[in-house]
């Protein structure tokens with residue numbers, strides 16, 4: 050395939066910023082997280098339809114037992130991460146800021162594993178359909194944070210040929226080191242998982258993408274690559290290098306068409322964590338019940354990479370790491386560039402939680418202008434990896450001029466935050482863009498309704 | 507819960523009961539360290555060696571011009587914002603930069619009210635009329651200068667001659683070139699259009715580079731202008747394409763038209779204009795390609811004005827004209843968004 054760029058050369062993409070990486074936990078081994086007394090497992094941890102509970106209050110559940118599922122195609126079941134008693138099916142805080150139906154389980158500390166947890170047989174003997182079915186049953190979603198159900202991602206529609214699997218170990222968000230540690234500690238498992246992905250989509254080539262600032266992971270993966278026949282792409286250490294579209298452009302030189310998917314250019318991108326979860330599913334039989342995440346930031350006493358059971362409350366994890374220090378500012382699930390700030394730490398860790406970053410007040414408080422103020426410095430335009438015009442989107446959104454936002458391709462914005470990061474007047478550009486996207490969608494709906502009425506009349 | 511911090515009520519497992527412990531807000535949660543003020547501070551830092559040297563050459567006369575211009579600009583900004591009941595934003599230092607830039611384009615030895623008036627005009631007409639920082643179309647410092655230039659042009663071009671201190675430094679250069687009658691080497695070029703004379707003048711490019719006694723406070727040393735530019739480039743605060751494109755165009759066109767390119771590059775406030783005026787954030791285009799178009803446009807207009815008009819220099823008017831084209835450039839030269847084919851021009 051000639052269309053992958055020469056991976057020995059420096060890969061180039063436009064835009065991006067260099068926030069201080071603060072990857073303090075990069076040398077800390079992955080450690081099992083706290084053993085929670087109670088877990089709260091949301092029935093919606095993915096993009097797509099929420100699950101219906103399969104258990105009732107006072108039921109006894111075991112590790113790996115399916116406790117929620119949905120009929121919908123774009124959805125993924127959830128499994129219990131502990132053994133114990135279901136004490137409630139309640140609405141509970143969810144990292145996205147909404148209240149979501151969740152299964153509350155009081156652990157009995159016995160760690161009993163459900164009999165269904167058994168390797169389903171050699172995936173290399175299975176058909177792609179069978180692999181996808183098992184991946185769906187295992188509740189696997191994209192662990193980089195997007196939480197798109199993996200079985201959907203691995204199902205290219207008729208006539209779309211997938212040639213390349215990119216295993217994303219870029220981990221460009223500051224503070225986060227979980228993927229880095231995974232590659233160092235579980236390199237072989239990741240590759241085995243990647244082979245399963247390769248088989249499921251019928252690709253012929255695997256490239257593991259790693260940012261330059263992880264030399265130990267690069268060396269290790271290169272050695273493994275020589276052995277197992279895959280390649281390593283070394284990326285510049287620049288945020289948002291690990292963003293799917295930027296990554297694809299960097300490695301293949303191709304751009305995912307606006308509104309399209311990586312499949313449209315023959316690529317599938319999966320996070321290293323997802324590949325490892327696929328390994329666990331096929332070779333240990335364990336569905337997705339825990340994940341590796343990084344605890345970091347100047348607002349928490351200890352930095353660590355922990356293997357956390359899904360449903361563990363964030364505050365238990367923080368306490369496990371020595372508790373909070375300093376004046377609390379923000380508790381962020383994910384990284385500081387794209388993560389979600391929580392107003393309480395009583396939220397559960399879900400499948401997509403790649404990190405818990407607690408930052409002190411002085412680190413996260415910025416003097417944002419009350420109204421959009423632009424000195425036309427052009428920094429947002431220069432740093433936008435999607436080549437958009439953030440200053441215009443910001444000012445039109447601030448003025449409520451939604452109809453101007455469509456021609457600016459606001460829907461192509463990946464909300465990476467480079468523009469807001471670099472803006473000297475501290476305009477909350479991502480916030481304005483989010484508001485603008487909603488405003489534009491609302492207006493388009495209204496126009497369609499009007500058009501319908503017009504036709505009817 | 508183990509390790510619970512005293513004084514923090516985070517014990518409840520039930521939703522909706524807890525105190526709001528953390529702040530929320532949309533990502534990104536960390537921000538870059540540059541602010542408007544920090545950028546302006548760097549611009550001032552980049553201009554400071556040049557200003558200091560200009561004052562050293564020009565003496566107290568130059569100092570008065572610099573101070574009056576800055577005071578005029580800053581005071582006007584504050585007064586207008588007070589009158590309009592807006593928060594006074596002189597702390598962002600942008601008015602200081604405007605005042606300083608204006609002063610650098612003025613000759614020393616002006617009566618004190620003139621730079622003061624220039625500063626007032628620069629901010630009032632050049633900036634606040636449009637709605638303040640970020641909204642003006644024309645470079646405020648150049649607006650101030652243009653008004654002074656048009657109203658009192660004899661002062662603007664000859665006043666340095668009355669400064670004995672500056673004159674003493676200039677003596678050697680003046681002796682070697684028989685162009686004392688005209689104000690700046692460029693005036694010679696424009697009026698006499700004598701290739702030979704211009705070529706002779708080029709021999710003094712050395713003095714232009716290392717300490718040019720001719721003309722304005724900010725034109726005393728090309729080397730210090732370039733040093734300031736390097737500071738801004740290293741800090742990533744200006745786009746290299748503007749000074750390079752502008753000076754490059756002037757040099758190339760001058761060469762084609764048979765003038766000495768080095769002389770063309772080093773005289774007439776071109777460097778100061780290309781490095782510090784054309785790069786003004788507010789008044790040049792937003793995209794790299796737009797900035798290049800802007801720079802080349804400035805270069806062409808400058809050469810045209812220099813060679814075919816009676817204006818002794820074209821830099822000021824060239825930049826002002828291109829400032830006027832900036833909205834148009836921004837409208838038609840937009841980046842091609844990721845994942846789109848071809849240019850998307852609708853804005």
Ligand code: SF4
Nearest residue numbers: 433462464465466468
């Ligand atoms: S406009 Fe969107 S894609 Fe561009 S820098 Fe801003 S957040 Fe990122």
Ligand code: SF4
Nearest residue numbers: 423424426427429472
């Ligand atoms: S970075 Fe901020 S100030 Fe600069 S152009 Fe963009 S919105 Fe305007």
